[in-house]
Amino acid sequence: GAVVSQHPSRVICKSGTSVKIECRSLDFQATTMFWYRQFPKQSLMLMATSNEGSKATYEQGVEKDKFLINHASLTLSTLTVTSAHPEDSSFYICSARDFAGLATSEQFFGPGTRLTVL
Amino acid sequence: GENVEQHPSTLSVQEGDSAVIKCTYSDSASNYFPWYKQELGKRPQLIIDIRSNVGEKKDQRIAVTLNKTAKHFSLHITETQPEDSAVYFCAASIQNYGQNFVFGPGTRLSVLP
DSSP states (O other): OOOEEEEOSEEEEOTTOOEEEEEEESSSOOSEEEEEEEOTTOOOEEEEEEETTSOOEEOTTOOTTTEEEEEEETTEEEEEEOSOOGGGOEEEEEEEEOTTSTTOOOEEEOOOEEEEEO | OOOEEEEOSEEEEETTSOEEEEEEESOTTOOEEEEEEEOTTSOOEEEEEEETTOSEEEETTEEEEEETTTTEEEEEEOSOOGGGOEEEEEEEBOOSTTOOOEEOOOEEEEEEO
8 A cells, every 4th residue: 555654753842842744755746635533542633735836725723823734735744832831731633645547546644743942 | 514323333243244434424425535554554455436326336245336316325345354354434424625534433343254
């Protein structure tokens, strides 16, 4: 299957700092990428849909000014957690869909980034 | 919007027994239903999926059934093994350009040796 990478895998930062997480599709072009947040023992909660060349679409309750998403190319989307606070500590996972063939519906997930804000 | 429910939240079975996880969805327009397996601290991995034009799909020990009328679908794992222990998520989606998945809350499966 297609490969999605995510960097960094773990990050620990002080409260008030900003953290950037990168999501890359390595062997396919992803017009659309998705950003999820996952709390311990809970499901994947969609935060936003990232579209290449346009503004991201945020889910209800997700602050767009706090979680900045940039999808500058067909293989890279970034999520920046601005002015991070301890409550932002979570597991962030991206996914991408390969639209080379529209019959393909599978989402390929990145390995996730564990963010800990002290 | 779509709402996906999943039961049970936890499931323990003896090695070799079968496990069944059930999901219901609310949006009749949904037509693609994947199942993902997530091991602790790792990414979700697709294990099987089904489209609305099919009632059942099987891949070795794993099968999925879909009842469009009742809007529910189920994952069946036969001859369970300890390595099947993980969290399983169902999802529903409209198979279309750019549509996201709505995930169920997950089922933690434990296969006891």
